[in-house]
Amino acid sequence: xTSFRFAIIGAGRMGQGIGNALAAAGQNVTLLGRRAQDxxxxxxxxxxxxxxxxxxxxxxxxxxxxxIESVANEVAGLEVVGAGHVxxxxxxxxxxxxxxxxxxxxxxxxxxxxxxxxxxxxxxxxSLRGAFAGLEGDEKALAMGRRVAKLLxxxxxxxxxxxxxxxxxxxxxxxxxxxxxxxxxQRFAVEAGIDPETAARIYLPLIEGAxxxxxxxxxxxxxxxxxxxxxxxxxxxxxxxxxxxxxELYRTVGQTALQLARAAGLAEERAKQVEALLFNGVExxxxx
Numbered sequence: 001x002t003s004f005r006f007a008i009i010g011a012g013r014m015g016q017g018i019g020n021a022l023a024a025a026g027q028n029v030t031l032l033g034r035r036a037q038d039x040x041x042x043x044x045x046x047x048x049x050x051x052x053x054x055x056x057x058x059x060x061x062x063x064x065x066x067x068i069e070s071v072a073n074e075v076a077g078l079e080v081v082g083a084g085h086v087x088x089x090x091x092x093x094x095x096x097x098x099x100x101x102x103x104x105x106x107x108x109x110x111x112x113x114x115x116x117x118x119x120x121x122x123x124x125x126x127s128l129r130g131a132f133a134g135l136e137g138d139e140k141a142l143a144m145g146r147r148v149a150k151l152l153x154x155x156x157x158x159x160x161x162x163x164x165x166x167x168x169x170x171x172x173x174x175x176x177x178x179x180x181x182x183x184x185x186q187r188f189a190v191e192a193g194i195d196p197e198t199a200a201r202i203y204l205p206l207i208e209g210a211x212x213x214x215x216x217x218x219x220x221x222x223x224x225x226x227x228x229x230x231x232x233x234x235x236x237x238x239x240x241x242x243x244x245x246x247x248e249l250y251r252t253v254g255q256t257a258l259q260l261a262r263a264a265g266l267a268e269e270r271a272k273q274v275e276a277l278l279f280n281g282v283e284x285x286x287x288x
Contacts, residue, residue: 002147006022007059008032060088069098083107110144128153136158220260239278255278
């Protein structure tokens with residue numbers, strides 16, 4: 001197995017997690033933080049950044065997004081990066097343009113975005129295994145990114161330059177907004193009179209079933225429910241039960257569901273009726 005020397009700048013959960021996962025894969029990893037207390041086993045605190053960065057094959061900038069450009073500038077000022085290096089940042093919405101201060105070094109420059117949450121850095125190797133890794137950058141960076149993804153047992157894919165912000169918006173919709181919608185669903189159940197403890201659990205098997213269908217079929221064929229059926233009566237009851245603010249949420253998400261329902265074969269006449277009900281304010285909002 002090929003072994004690389006990795007230097008990771010930033011000791012947050014993702015920086016620690018990537019480091020732990022690479023160390024578990026037999027790689028040489030040093031985590032660089034601003035404070036000694038940032039650093040956790042199995043990493044050691046380097047006496048200075050300079051020798052660590054000079055000897056690294058791959059440098060990950062794992063700082064908050066807003067700090068990446070300034071950190072890249074700082075690294076460039078150390079004059080330790082050269083053509084033998086590859087430098088990545090881990091930010092989801094940013095491309096490798098934020099590393100432009102390192103362009104004259106002839107290092108490979110790119111972004112490596114693990115499309116997975118890392119809640120516990122110690123378990124990152126398990127969390128990242130089987131997940132996708134979004135790669136963007138020059139050819140040298142893309143080639144190294146594929147090798148790093150293989151070490152982490154991730155599946156790499158290339159994001160064309162200019163596409164990262166929209167791609168990352170999709171990631172937020174898929175993960176963060178899904179949790180937000182489940183939170184809204186639980187609130188609806190409580191407002192319907194179901195006790196909070198039960199409300200926190202009743203939708204989970206439904207979600208698991210929907211995710212299983214999604215994995216097998218994709219969103220068009222996995223969609224079920226009143227919009228897919230064109231069930232005007234049920235949609236009307238839903239809207240009448242919701243506050244004006246929650247109606248807005250229901251209508252907004254429903255617009256995407258209606259697009260999928262049309263793609264799945266919902267008759268256009270019925271689709272237009274659903275559209276009129278959801279988006280043209282046919283039913284009055286009931287305030288609370």
